Structures are given as C-alpha cells and as structure tokens.
Amino acid sequence: MAARPVRLDDVRRAQRTLAGVAQRTALEPSRHLSRLVGAPVRLKCENLQRTGSFKVRGAYVRIAGLSAGERAAGVVAASTGNHGQGVALAASLLGVRATVFMPEEAQLPKLAATRGYGAQVRVCGQGLDEALAAAREYARAAGAVFIHPFDHPDVIAGQGTVGLEILEQCPRAGTVVMGVGGGGLVAGVAVAVKALRPDVRIVGVQAAGAAAYPPSLAAGHPVTVEAPVTMAEHPGGAAGELTFRIVEELVDEVRTVSEDELSSALLLCLERAKLVVEPAGASPVAALLADPAAFRDAAGGTGEGGEAGGGREGRPVVAVLSGGNVDALVLQRVLRHGMAAAGRYLSLRLLLTDRPGALAALLEVLSAAGANVVDVSHVRTDPRLGLTEAEVEVHLETAGPEHCAAVRAALRAAGYPVMS
Incomplete structure (x- = not known):
C-alpha cells in the first residue's frame, strides 16, 4: 500500500495554522439520543462553525x-x-x-x-x-x-482538526460517527483519532441516494454514483483518490441512511437539541436513530453516567453535526417530510354519504380525537362513486404514531370506512 497522504503531524500543524481562525465548536450532550442508544451521546456542533460548517x-x-x-x-x-x-x-x-x-x-x-x-x-x-x-x-x-473540496492533503489535515478537538473535549470517546461526502472530514478525523486512540471506532454515514463509499470499498477503488439523488449536499457522488485510501485503511464502517431517516434526524436536532442542521449534517444522528443497537453494541453502558469500563463499554458516542446551512424553504419541506416519517402527519381517504352536514360530522369526530385538520379535499363527481357517495381526503397533524392509531380507531368506531 502507498504511504498514507496525511499523518498526525500534518493535522497538528493544521491545528496551529487554524488558531484564532476556526472556532473550537461545542460538544453537547443529548439525553434523548443517550437513552435511545443506551450510552452517552455527544453532538460535535460544527454547524456552529464559522460559515456554518467544518x-x-x-x-x-x-x-x-x-x-x-x-x-x-x-x-x-x-x-x-x-x-x-x-x-x-x-x-x-x-x-x-x-x-x-x-x-x-x-x-x-x-x-x-x-x-x-x-x-x-x-x-x-x-x-x-x-x-x-x-x-x-x-x-x-x-x-x-x-481548491479541491476534499481530495488534497492540506484539506484533509484541516478537517482532521475536528478529531483532535473531539479527543480533547471527550477523552473517553468510544465511537465517532460523521457524515461522508467525498471523504475529507471522515478521512482527516480518522487520521487524527486513530493515531492517538486506535481503539476508537470511526463510522461514516452517507445518504443512500449518493452513497459512493460502500460500492467503492467493495470494489477496492473509487466508484462514482451516477446521477445521485438526495436532499443532502454531496460532492457529485464520488469518492476521492486520497480520501478513499485513508477511509479504506482507517475507517471501521460506512453506513447508509434513507431520506426519511435524514429528515427525521433533522427534525430531532431542531426539536430536541435546538440546533439547526442541514440534512447532510444530520446524517450521523440519522444513523443513530435508524440502528441504535449497532452503536449500543459498540459503546455499551446504560446512559449518561456510565463512562467507565474496558474496551469501548460505557464510553460516549460522538456524532459530528457537520453543517447548518439550510435554505428556509428547503428546511420547511424537509421538516414536513420528517414529520410525516415520524408519524406526525396522517393522510386518509374516506367514503361519506353525500348529504348536508356529513362533512361537518366527520370534522367533529376528528376534532374530538385531537387531530388538527391541515387540508380537506371533497370529491362528489368521480364515476367510481355511487349516486349517494362522496370521497373525502383529509390531511391531519397528529402527536405521533400512537395518536394516528387512535384517530383511525375513532373513525372506525364512528362508522367511517377508511379507504387508505
């Protein structure tokens, strides 16, 4: 194997170069994610870095x-x-x-x-x-x-300073998980962390619609994903030559997450952590939400207090929130998508008897069930309907999956046939 293009000394030099320029971003605990994973979870807030990203x-x-x-x-x-x-x-x-x-x-x-x-x-x-x-x-x-966005030794070394900060702020970190685009961040962090703490597990996360690294690692060389489709900002669906070599050598695993998981993670960051994070920046949180047991197995422990023990047991999982630059309109769409993925929206089609007051009666049932009606579409003229039938499509805001089930049950109890 060719010599690794970036070493720990390069990252340390980069840290000295960045003194007074890059902010030392906060490392914040997340009680919600800690309970979910079963080990302490910390959020490295690069979304609060100058320019809004690492x-x-x-x-x-x-x-x-x-x-x-x-x-x-x-x-x-x-x-x-x-x-x-x-x-x-x-x-x-x-x-x-x-x-x-x-x-x-x-x-x-x-x-x-x-x-x-x-x-x-x-x-x-x-x-x-x-x-x-x-x-x-x-x-x-x-x-x-x-200036290449990721595939240059100086760029990789600069991004690696995130890893040095993590070990300074959380010396007992057991797992570091972060989003992967072209690989500059995960490669740099892996160089820094593995040199100082080879026992720390490094996990990369990519949006499934632009995931170049899993096929690249399987093939043993960089592979380009043609026409990548994802809400996450990405560098063209490609792995870099230099970053690939580092990821192949030092990164323990690269996982993928769906668009639903990304939007749910962004919603969680906003509601629970009070942090505005762009979809790519929320990808490590998406991985924790999608498969908490995978990180529990790696970290062990049972919550915020359990940081003792051998191996990685009981040691924190650090999730790097790599960026917070998201357009307000995109944020609105993603949050709506995240709410739907989390069971906070419910769309139903129902059959009514076409008579005066029928729609008002339906809305009374929905109101009594605590559902907030966002939109109603009333169809009377579809040839599929009988002479005395009307079809209503309703879009509702709910409190979550259990509330959705309760709304459906209330409709059934009131005698409304739910078509979908």
Missing part, C-alpha cells in the same frame, strides 16, 4: 500553504455552498482573490453568503460536476489554484 478548516489550511506567487494568482473552487463559503472566507482572511463556481441548483442563501464572504461567484451548469469542470477550466486558463 469546510473553512480545510480551505484555510490549503490556502495558507500556498506560495506568494500562487496567492497572487488567486484561487478557484466549485461548490453547492459549504465549500464555497469556506474558500471565500479563508481567501478573504488571507488577502487572496477567490472565484467560486456554483451550479444553477445552488440555494440562494448560499450564493449570497459566498458573495458576502468576498468571493466572485459564477453560476453555471446543471449540477456540481458541470460546475467543477468549469472551475478547473477557469483555473487552467487564469493560472489560478484550484
């Missing part, structure tokens, strides 16, 4: 390492948001001109924030791959330095 760490270390001539030529990047903001701020702090290519699908707040940090933003392409190609071509033509 990306500024790697970007600053990369640009700070450029020669005077390279800095004078400027830097260029491609991003759907977080990497671009990190490059823009880092370049501004170092007095370097930055140009960031962003695809047409990029969220407007991320475009505005990238410009606000001082970068020139060029919008082009239908996706990140096209923006990346345009950025590389611009770098060649202008002689600027291309």
Whole structure:
C-alpha cells in the first residue's frame, strides 16, 4: 500500500495554522439520543462553525500553504455552498482573490453568503460536476489554484482538526460517527483519532441516494454514483483518490441512511437539541436513530453516567453535526417530510354519504380525537362513486404514531370506512 497522504503531524500543524481562525465548536450532550442508544451521546456542533460548517478548516489550511506567487494568482473552487463559503472566507482572511463556481441548483442563501464572504461567484451548469469542470477550466486558463473540496492533503489535515478537538473535549470517546461526502472530514478525523486512540471506532454515514463509499470499498477503488439523488449536499457522488485510501485503511464502517431517516434526524436536532442542521449534517444522528443497537453494541453502558469500563463499554458516542446551512424553504419541506416519517402527519381517504352536514360530522369526530385538520379535499363527481357517495381526503397533524392509531380507531368506531 502507498504511504498514507496525511499523518498526525500534518493535522497538528493544521491545528496551529487554524488558531484564532476556526472556532473550537461545542460538544453537547443529548439525553434523548443517550437513552435511545443506551450510552452517552455527544453532538460535535460544527454547524456552529464559522460559515456554518467544518469546510473553512480545510480551505484555510490549503490556502495558507500556498506560495506568494500562487496567492497572487488567486484561487478557484466549485461548490453547492459549504465549500464555497469556506474558500471565500479563508481567501478573504488571507488577502487572496477567490472565484467560486456554483451550479444553477445552488440555494440562494448560499450564493449570497459566498458573495458576502468576498468571493466572485459564477453560476453555471446543471449540477456540481458541470460546475467543477468549469472551475478547473477557469483555473487552467487564469493560472489560478484550484481548491479541491476534499481530495488534497492540506484539506484533509484541516478537517482532521475536528478529531483532535473531539479527543480533547471527550477523552473517553468510544465511537465517532460523521457524515461522508467525498471523504475529507471522515478521512482527516480518522487520521487524527486513530493515531492517538486506535481503539476508537470511526463510522461514516452517507445518504443512500449518493452513497459512493460502500460500492467503492467493495470494489477496492473509487466508484462514482451516477446521477445521485438526495436532499443532502454531496460532492457529485464520488469518492476521492486520497480520501478513499485513508477511509479504506482507517475507517471501521460506512453506513447508509434513507431520506426519511435524514429528515427525521433533522427534525430531532431542531426539536430536541435546538440546533439547526442541514440534512447532510444530520446524517450521523440519522444513523443513530435508524440502528441504535449497532452503536449500543459498540459503546455499551446504560446512559449518561456510565463512562467507565474496558474496551469501548460505557464510553460516549460522538456524532459530528457537520453543517447548518439550510435554505428556509428547503428546511420547511424537509421538516414536513420528517414529520410525516415520524408519524406526525396522517393522510386518509374516506367514503361519506353525500348529504348536508356529513362533512361537518366527520370534522367533529376528528376534532374530538385531537387531530388538527391541515387540508380537506371533497370529491362528489368521480364515476367510481355511487349516486349517494362522496370521497373525502383529509390531511391531519397528529402527536405521533400512537395518536394516528387512535384517530383511525375513532373513525372506525364512528362508522367511517377508511379507504387508505
């Protein structure tokens, strides 16, 4: 195997470079997740980092390492948001001109924030791959330095400073779980943590619709996922050459989560932890929610107090919330999706006798059951219906799965046939 491209000393140098630049983000306990997993769970809040994600760490270390001539030529990047903001701020702090290519699908707040940090933003392409190609071509033509979002030793080392902070803040950590895009964060954290504490389990998490690492690890080389589809920000569904080598060597497991699990995790972060987290940033929480036993087996213990014992038993699970940059409209849609996934929305189609007052009587039953009616659709003219029948579709807000079952039971008891 070729020499690993990043070592602990590189991460320590990056930490010194970032002194006074990157914030030492909080490590917050989560009682709810601790009860669920059966071991202490801590949330590493990189969503509260400058620019709203960990990306500024790697970007600053990369640009700070450029020669005077390279800095004078400027830097260029491609991003759907977080990497671009990190490059823009880092370049501004170092007095370097930055140009960031962003695809047409990029969220407007991320475009505005990238410009606000001082970068020139060029919008082009239908996706990140096209923006990346345009950025590389611009770098060649202008002689600027291309700042890769994850696949460069300096970027990986900068992201690895998250791992150093975790061990400083939580010396007895037993498992560290974080989202994986191209792999810069998980690779850097793995380098730092495994060098100092090889017994700590490192788990990466990817959205199933853009999961390049599981097939890459199975194949033994980077594999690209064609047309990745997920609500989570992703780097084109690809594993990096350098990051893949580190992940293959040092990361214990890469898991996948569904869109329902991502949206439920985002909702939990907002309601329980009072933290705004973007879908990709919530992926480690999604993994804990989807399979708490997998982390219980790794960590052992029974709650906040049990941090003693051998191996990883009773030691905390640290979940890295990697970013909090989410557009308000996207947040609204994701929260609605998360509420549906958590059983907080109920949609039903029912048959009524088509007579005056029938709909009002139905609404009285729903009100008595404590369901909040969001929307009602009343159909009388469908040829599938009898002359005296009407179909009603109702969308309800509920308190959860048990309440949904109670609402259905109340409708059945009142004699309403529920079609779906």
